[in-house]
Amino acid sequence: MDLSFGPEYDTFRSEVVTFLANNADKAPQGNDLRGQAAKDWQKLLIENGYTCRTIPKKFGGYGAEPDIIKSRIIAEEFSKVRVHSGLGGQGISMLVPTLLEMGTQEQKEQFIRPTIMGEMVWCQGYSEPGAGSDLAALSTAAVLDGDEWVINGQKIWTSTAHIADWIFCLVRSEPDAPKHKGISFLLFDMKTPGIEVRPLVDMTGHANFNETFFTDVRVPKHQIVGERGQGWQVANAILGHERETLAPANTAQTRINALVDLMKSETADGARLIDNPVYRDRLMKLQSKVMAMRFNELRVLSARLNPGQDPGLSRMITKLEGTELRHDLEGLAIDVMGEIGLAYEDNPYLRGSGSWQREYMFYLGLIIGGGTSQIQKNIISERGLGMPREPKFEKAS
Amino acid sequence: MQFGLSEEQILLRDNVNRFLDDNSPLDRVRLYADGGDDADIWAGLAELGVPALLVPEEQGGIGLSPLDAAIVAECLGAHIAPTPFLGTAVMAPTALVASGGDHDELLAGIAAGTQRVGVAFSEAIKRRNDARVEVRGERMFGKSLFAFDAEADSYLVADQHKHLHLISASDPGLKRTHLTTVDKTRRTVELTYDNVEAQCISTDSSVFDATLDIGRVAIAADTLGAAQSMLDQAVEYAKQREQFNRPIGSFQAVKHMCAEMAAQLEPCRSMVWFAGHALAELPDEGRITACHTKAHLAEVAQFVAKTATEVHGGMGFTDLVGLHYWFKRCGANRQWLGAPEFVRQEAAVLQGIVSD
Numbered sequence: 001m002d003l004s005f006g007p008e009y010d011t012f013r014s015e016v017v018t019f020l021a022n023n024a025d026k027a028p029q030g031n032d033l034r035g036q037a038a039k040d041w042q043k044l045l046i047e048n049g050y051t052c053r054t055i056p057k058k059f060g061g062y063g064a065e066p067d068i069i070k071s072r073i074i075a076e077e078f079s080k081v082r083v084h085s086g087l088g089g090q091g092i093s094m095l096v097p098t099l100l101e102m103g104t105q106e107q108k109e110q111f112i113r114p115t116i117m118g119e120m121v122w123c124q125g126y127s128e129p130g131a132g133s134d135l136a137a138l139s140t141a142a143v144l145d146g147d148e149w150v151i152n153g154q155k156i157w158t159s160t161a162h163i164a165d166w167i168f169c170l171v172r173s174e175p176d177a178p179k180h181k182g183i184s185f186l187l188f189d190m191k192t193p194g195i196e197v198r199p200l201v202d203m204t205g206h207a208n209f210n211e212t213f214f215t216d217v218r219v220p221k222h223q224i225v226g227e228r229g230q231g232w233q234v235a236n237a238i239l240g241h242e243r244e245t246l247a248p249a250n251t252a253q254t255r256i257n258a259l260v261d262l263m264k265s266e267t268a269d270g271a272r273l274i275d276n277p278v279y280r281d282r283l284m285k286l287q288s289k290v291m292a293m294r295f296n297e298l299r300v301l302s303a304r305l306n307p308g309q310d311p312g313l314s315r316m317i318t319k320l321e322g323t324e325l326r327h328d329l330e331g332l333a334i335d336v337m338g339e340i341g342l343a344y345e346d347n348p349y350l351r352g353s354g355s356w357q358r359e360y361m362f363y364l365g366l367i368i369g370g371g372t373s374q375i376q377k378n379i380i381s382e383r384g385l386g387m388p389r390e391p392k393f394e395k396a397s
Numbered sequence: 398m399q400f401g402l403s404e405e406q407i408l409l410r411d412n413v414n415r416f417l418d419d420n421s422p423l424d425r426v427r428l429y430a431d432g433g434d435d436a437d438i439w440a441g442l443a444e445l446g447v448p449a450l451l452v453p454e455e456q457g458g459i460g461l462s463p464l465d466a467a468i469v470a471e472c473l474g475a476h477i478a479p480t481p482f483l484g485t486a487v488m489a490p491t492a493l494v495a496s497g498g499d500h501d502e503l504l505a506g507i508a509a510g511t512q513r514v515g516v517a518f519s520e521a522i523k524r525r526n527d528a529r530v531e532v533r534g535e536r537m538f539g540k541s542l543f544a545f546d547a548e549a550d551s552y553l554v555a556d557q558h559k560h561l562h563l564i565s566a567s568d569p570g571l572k573r574t575h576l577t578t579v580d581k582t583r584r585t586v587e588l589t590y591d592n593v594e595a596q597c598i599s600t601d602s603s604v605f606d607a608t609l610d611i612g613r614v615a616i617a618a619d620t621l622g623a624a625q626s627m628l629d630q631a632v633e634y635a636k637q638r639e640q641f642n643r644p645i646g647s648f649q650a651v652k653h654m655c656a657e658m659a660a661q662l663e664p665c666r667s668m669v670w671f672a673g674h675a676l677a678e679l680p681d682e683g684r685i686t687a688c689h690t691k692a693h694l695a696e697v698a699q700f701v702a703k704t705a706t707e708v709h710g711g712m713g714f715t716d717l718v719g720l721h722y723w724f725k726r727c728g729a730n731r732q733w734l735g736a737p738e739f740v741r742q743e744a745a746v747l748q749g750i751v752s753d
């Protein structure tokens with residue numbers, strides 16, 4: 001057991017700390033994470049290697065060798081001082097890694113730089129009304145007509161489609177091939193004629209995702225990642241990793257600390273809620289879980305650094321346990337506040353700028369999105385514990 | 398950076414597991430549950446150096462760390478092995494060494510496996526009923542409940558002030574009565590003290606704390622082993638038991654029960670490792686991690702014990718597969734050295750979230 005990262009990393013950590021001390025005031029405030037301030041901050045972070053760290057310089061990144069310890073130190077220090085750690089979104093978190101791994105030289109040159117600079121916003125067109133958990137059942141059709149794909153069909157739950165410049169989209173290009181072998185991964189401009197985006201209001205009261213309709217949308221043939229029919233592998237190349245990062249323990253730690261502060265300041269009948277043994281025990285129970293998840297994450301990190309080490313099921317369980325834990329944690333804060341916990345938007349009694357309700361709902365979304373909790377349990381039991389697969393259900397024809 | 402067991406630790410684990418596979422299978426545990434003793438198991442473990450783990454080399458021990466003790470405890474829990482490990486090999490040496498006194502002879506006896514030291518701490522953690530320990534001028538009066546183990550040669554007793562005293566099991570003023578509990582894999586006793594000679598080991602509450610902390614981490618590790626074994630048994634059973642012409646493990650309700658157990662239990666392993674490591678290496682985090690680990694393992698194991706039993710159907714409820722021994726081991730571990738609610742309260746006090 002050796003939890004130190006070594007002296008060279010101490011130097012690196014103090015560089016990050018110094019950077020934050022000198023620059024944190026330039027970070028974007030509030031929720032406007034797409035404005036100019038956010039883009040300027042992103043540029044500064046890339047120049048210093050604090051985001052897009054391993055993306056090659058020629059594509060606009062910092063160009064460092066992969067070093068997961070440095071990445072972790074950056075994440076830890078930014079989360080400690082609660083400073084915005086750079087632009088996110090599906091373009092940066094999903095498409096860029098996919099292109100780096102499977103894209104052509106031209107695609108990398110064309111898309112990566114504007115995406116990481118926040119100039120090109122992407123949406124992910126995977127789910128359809130008939131293909132959610134069973135994503136490979138998707139039916140949006142792409143038919144080759146000369147040098148163009150012609151796309152017809154519908155996507156749903158497309159986050160940010162209403163503001164996206166481009167979409168990365170799974171389509172069925174080989175209707176006669178087996179389910180998983182007939183899919184292709186296409187990229188196209190959201191301004192292409194034939195695309196209609198209808199916002200869907202979600203439980204937060206805002207429209208964050210959409211229905212996206214395609215009618216004879218014509219896409220140049222070369223705007224495909226991987227080969228025809230390889231789309232399922234392309235999409236899965238990074239899906240597993242993405243799942244592991246949805247609910248990091250760092251952030252859960254920051255949130256539980258904020259919850260302790262909240263319970264010290266909130267009162268009922270003049271008594272602080274932290275002094276109420278019932279609520280306090282609920283808090284302590286969650287603190288145990290956050291702690292367990294932090295140490296689980298150390299094990300994941302360690303198994304990456306030491307290839308001989310067996311990670312057990314530590315990676316496979318993080319999406320399920322991490323998202324459920326965050327939902328519970330935000331929910332306890334609401335319970336602690338009672339009716340005040342219901343406050344929303346312009347309510348003058350709002351606490352923490354409304355973050356508790358917002359995150360409570362957001363994490364329910366993450367419990368469902370990215371592979372539901374039930375799908376995670378299927379994966380854990382079948383791939384993790386080696387239990388038999390579900391017998392196939394043949395549709396009567 | 399390496400968060401995990403070293404090669405030596407993996408070897409230790411494999412050796413202890415191999416010994417217990419051969420020498421403490423369920424049938425052997427049943428003999429103990431029916432009134433037999435654990436002498437041969439303990440003697441065999443002594444040959445592997447288990448009682449000597451935490452005894453310093455100068456006193457004839459091996460001088461390993463709390464994490465190593467946790468690793469062994471996990472093996473013992475997995476095999477629901479009857480041994481005096483917790484008191485004799487974990488808590489007693491910790492107290493004797495931390496006290497700073499000269500206990501060379503006793504420590505050497507512990508390391509050799511010839512001295513068993515029991516522990517009576519319940520009254521200093523949460524007094525129940527009329528139990529109470531009082532010491533006046535090196536004489537002990539009163540009563541301790543649920544001291545372990547039943548066959549000890551001497552006992553480490555904590556009084557109301559968290560002072561630690563050593564008493565001999567053969568003192569004429571000591572009465573030792575077996576207390577039957579649901580957990581038949583370890584025996585606990587009531588100790589009544591009528592003018593018993595008490596050798597004061599420490600009046601420093603930090604010695605009591607250090608002893609309690611390592612005891613809690615070892616119990617948590619024992620629980621981890623027991624719960625993991627229940628999960629493994631449930632998964633195996635679900636793969637081979639058939640109903641409706643298919644293995645019950647292909648039913649999603651059953652799979653999800655197993656996945657939930659695994660998802661909750663997997664982080665517990667990292668937690669136990671960290672807690673063991675922290676006791677020796679991270680003084681600021683040791684105590685609070687010990688509390689949380691004890692409490693969290695108790696909660697997860699309660700869920701696993703119930704669910705794994707359900708996966709076995711009626712068979713889980715019978716004595717035939719003996720799953721109930723693991724169920725009850727988890728249940729006893731939950732209450733020993735502090736029930737989760739009280740331990741979490743201690744964690745809150747330790748953080749200054751609330752005053753005592």
Ligand SMILES: Cc1cc2nc3c(=O)[nH]c(=O)nc-3n(C[C@H](O)[C@H](O)[C@H](O)COP(=O)(O)OP(=O)(O)OC[C@H]3O[C@@H](n4cnc5c(N)ncnc54)[C@H](O)[C@@H]3O)c2cc1C
Pocket residue numbers: 123124125126127128131132133134156157158159160209364365366368369370371372373374375378649
């Ligand atoms: C906030 C949010 C943002 C999203 N953003 C995007 C996006 O940007 N792009 C995109 O493509 N998609 C997005 N999604 C879609 C998301 O990936 C799907 O909602 C998810 O995969 C579930 O599919 P579904 O909604 O069709 O539910 P269904 O698959 O119909 O599931 C309904 C219920 O059935 C259960 N179920 C289904 N199959 C099984 C099974 N085999 N075993 C056990 N239970 C099962 C599910 O667990 C669930 O409880 C988003 C979703 C949310 C909530």
